[in-house]
Amino acid sequence: MSRRDYHGIVVTTPVTVPYVRYSTHGPHRFLAQALDSLLQGSGLAKEAIDGLTVSSFSLAPDTAVGMTQHLGVSPRWLDHIPMGGASGVVALRRAARAVQSGDADVVACLAGDTNRVDSFRLMLGSFSQFAQDATYPYGSGGPNAMFAFITAHYMREFGATREDFGKLCVAQRANALRFPHAMFRKPLTLDEYLGARVIADPIHLFDCVMPCAGADAFLVMTEDRARAAGIPYARVLGAIERHNAFADDPIMFRGGWLLDRDDLYAQTGVGPDAMDFVQTYDDYPVIVMIQLEDLGFCEKGEAAAFVRRHTFTHDGSFPSNTSGGQLSAGQAGASGGFLGMVEAIRQLTGAAGERAVTDARFGLVSGFGMVTYDRCLCTGAVVLGAA
Amino acid sequence: MTMPFMRPPKKNPILRTRVPTLPPWTRSRVALGLTAAAAVGRFELQSCDDCGTVQYPPRESCHQCLSIALRWSPESGEGQLLSETRLHHSNDLFFRERLPWRLGLVQLASGPTLMVHLHGDVPAAPCAVRVGARLDRAGQAVLIAFPAEETPHMADDPQLREMTCDPRHRKVLVTDGKTAVGQALVRALAKAGADLVWVGEAEPWKKSPGLDALSDLPCVTRVPLDLTDERSVLQLAGELGGKVDILVNNAEVHRPFGISARRGTEAARAEMDVNYFGLLRLAQGFGPAMRARGADGQAGATAWVNLLSVYALSNFPPHGTYSASKAAALSAAQCLRAEMRAGGIRVVNVFPGPIDDEWNQTLPPPKLSAEGVASAIVRALRDGVEDVFPGDVAQEWFERWRESPKTLERELAQGGT
Numbered sequence A: 001m002s003r004r005d006y007h008g009i010v011v012t013t014p015v016t017v018p019y020v021r022y023s024t025h026g027p028h029r030f031l032a033q034a035l036d037s038l039l040q041g042s043g044l045a046k047e048a049i050d051g052l053t054v055s056s057f058s059l060a061p062d063t064a065v066g067m068t069q070h071l072g073v074s075p076r077w078l079d080h081i082p083m084g085g086a087s088g089v090v091a092l093r094r095a096a097r098a099v100q101s102g103d104a105d106v107v108a109c110l111a112g113d114t115n116r117v118d119s120f121r122l123m124l125g126s127f128s129q130f131a132q133d134a135t136y137p138y139g140s141g142g143p144n145a146m147f148a149f150i151t152a153h154y155m156r157e158f159g160a161t162r163e164d165f166g167k168l169c170v171a172q173r174a175n176a177l178r179f180p181h182a183m184f185r186k187p188l189t190l191d192e193y194l195g196a197r198v199i200a201d202p203i204h205l206f207d208c209v210m211p212c213a214g215a216d217a218f219l220v221m222t223e224d225r226a227r228a229a230g231i232p233y234a235r236v237l238g239a240i241e242r243h244n245a246f247a248d249d250p251i252m253f254r255g256g257w258l259l260d261r262d263d264l265y266a267q268t269g270v271g272p273d274a275m276d277f278v279q280t281y282d283d284y285p286v287i288v289m290i291q292l293e294d295l296g297f298c299e300k301g302e303a304a305a306f307v308r309r310h311t312f313t314h315d316g317s318f319p320s321n322t323s324g325g326q327l328s329a330g331q332a333g334a335s336g337g338f339l340g341m342v343e344a345i346r347q348l349t350g351a352a353g354e355r356a357v358t359d360a361r362f363g364l365v366s367g368f369g370m371v372t373y374d375r376c377l378c379t380g381a382v383v384l385g386a387a
Numbered sequence B: 001m002t003m004p005f006m007r008p009p010k011k012n013p014i015l016r017t018r019v020p021t022l023p024p025w026t027r028s029r030v031a032l033g034l035t036a037a038a039a040v041g042r043f044e045l046q047s048c049d050d051c052g053t054v055q056y057p058p059r060e061s062c063h064q065c066l067s068i069a070l071r072w073s074p075e076s077g078e079g080q081l082l083s084e085t086r087l088h089h090s091n092d093l094f095f096r097e098r099l100p101w102r103l104g105l106v107q108l109a110s111g112p113t114l115m116v117h118l119h120g121d122v123p124a125a126p127c128a129v130r131v132g133a134r135l136d137r138a139g140q141a142v143l144i145a146f147p148a149e150e151t152p153h154m155a156d157d158p159q160l161r162e163m164t165c166d167p168r169h170r171k172v173l174v175t176d177g178k179t180a181v182g183q184a185l186v187r188a189l190a191k192a193g194a195d196l197v198w199v200g201e202a203e204p205w206k207k208s209p210g211l212d213a214l215s216d217l218p219c220v221t222r223v224p225l226d227l228t229d230e231r232s233v234l235q236l237a238g239e240l241g242g243k244v245d246i247l248v249n250n251a252e253v254h255r256p257f258g259i260s261a262r263r264g265t266e267a268a269r270a271e272m273d274v275n276y277f278g279l280l281r282l283a284q285g286f287g288p289a290m291r292a293r294g295a296d297g298q299a300g301a302t303a304w305v306n307l308l309s310v311y312a313l314s315n316f317p318p319h320g321t322y323s324a325s326k327a328a329a330l331s332a333a334q335c336l337r338a339e340m341r342a343g344g345i346r347v348v349n350v351f352p353g354p355i356d357d358e359w360n361q362t363l364p365p366p367k368l369s370a371e372g373v374a375s376a377i378v379r380a381l382r383d384g385v386e387d388v389f390p391g392d393v394a395q396e397w398f399e400r401w402r403e404s405p406k407t408l409e410r411e412l413a414q415g416g417t
Ligand SMILES: [Zn+2]
Pocket: B048, B049, B050, B051, B052, B053, B062, B063, B064, B065, B066, B067
């Protein structure tokens, strides 16, 4: 069965509330700043926003419901999307269908988190029941330990090396130097990558993201409305999501994208070869490689060779994570799932400044979220097209 | 290869004693099934009565067929190590103090994938391993993967030692050296490599040839200790309290009476005074100092053993008052266990069936030898088990009690069989 397309739906107004390493403020503040930036960026009045999605880890005990009162909005459509790294893709899918069906006219999709000095540690043990029962008591290393397993297994099985992972990290850092909001603004060399201290073998320091505070957001509406309001936009061409795929794989080496990518490219009308850039979810570099394979840019097990063939810089071959990804821009909690989305909208609306990919027409954004036990459960991807 | 655990250097008394920290303690209620099994030395996982799926982490329903008919079933632990890591960073104080820490991801032959602590002798992945459940310092069950074949000094792996209470190079107090069990215990502990065994002796003016015979053991020191006398307990605690790593409370009074056949409460009081109040006096004397030393070097305070009786679970009328005193002691021991947890001190309760001594003279075999009780206690310390049922009778009573306490009560009322 072919899935219904997203014809006539656009995304606009990519905003970033600048990341900071730590904050004593609540996530509500970052989310409010994100909404404020959306209004300023689009020129829309607050009342024009009649749909809202919220993604945040640190918002508890509040959800999107409580946020309406904090923000003083009265949307006719509301969704809370606690899907971490898949939040951006999933928020866009939900919002696009709401607009397409007429349940809302303009949906603001917000993601943001605060980061208190101790909040990451406190979150780890209560992340999920499985984390509490079956991973946190084992060294309390957070997702590092599980991704160390996945990385070590992937390296053994498919011959990827630390140099391959390093190449991705170094390229993303080069991109980040041209992204004003990136947390890391110093060039990274492969030697520095290789010489960094070990965190959980084979994961080393520069394989890990830096938790920080901040927010990202975008708007979803019809193309007609965006054009009428003079708001630059990118078209939604296709979108997929999948949860708890390949549950019988004893260890993760592939993700749900593999199940749905044919749907994605069928909706889009063009294949992976047509993409001018790709924003993968990069909580660890091994996951970038798995996405490159599962989204059809190369065969399973061939991502290392693919990495050796390309530069991944915004001005090179296969531009990827052109704002530096989370590895260089930082991970502001659930905002990490929005980083690639806002960057893709910028690239397709001519707002990427000196890191612009020349003549970008198609871009792919991939999401990946929620390690509740031994793998990430939520996967998704969106293809956007320039107006 | 595991390096044999050598005698740790003498403690510098000027240095601060490390404050005990515990690994994460919180578990969902359903996950405590793993702990309940590990506490008695078993490794059990949830299996589905309807479709046979074995699953982990524990859930409220079968993830395959959605049945809620889940049963904790014995698990062989055979599996394949898929991947491993060595943590050099942790967000938790307990692990930070013990880095690096080796972890593995194992697929069991029965299906599920487990995150496990990884014994140092397990070779690089992929390889065959055997997973077992152990109680960690917080007293909660964790999984650890061992090499498929035994290796030399396996028990000395530093990560495994954080889950066990091996007497080797530790200082032990046995509260009563005058009983056959006490003497067997001292021998077993000396053989297990204890550095020092203090042997308590009530009424030292009364001769005890068995105890005299222990004096050839170089690690043995006799100390006066009368559990019915608070002053005696506190005095010894003042001298040894900060040194005892393992306390084995084996002192007991046992009179084979029911309740109504005799007049007066004198015998029952004597039992309570040692079996119950004796434990309380010891706990007040030695508990706080031991709890503070739960992370004192590589062989710090680690365990408190109570010699109870399987009659503590359900009263055996021919030994009615003794059963009652042991039930009281069990209840106090549960309280002690909760209180000692903060120091990571394991409270081990031992529930033997009838021991082959004068007080069980009229009971038919099988009866436990003193040596059998002693070796079960040493084994429990090495395996880090919390509740021990040595001997066939105790094992059977325990199973019957688990199945139906009321049925067992009726059976015991009819003489036990
Ligand atoms: Zn089932």
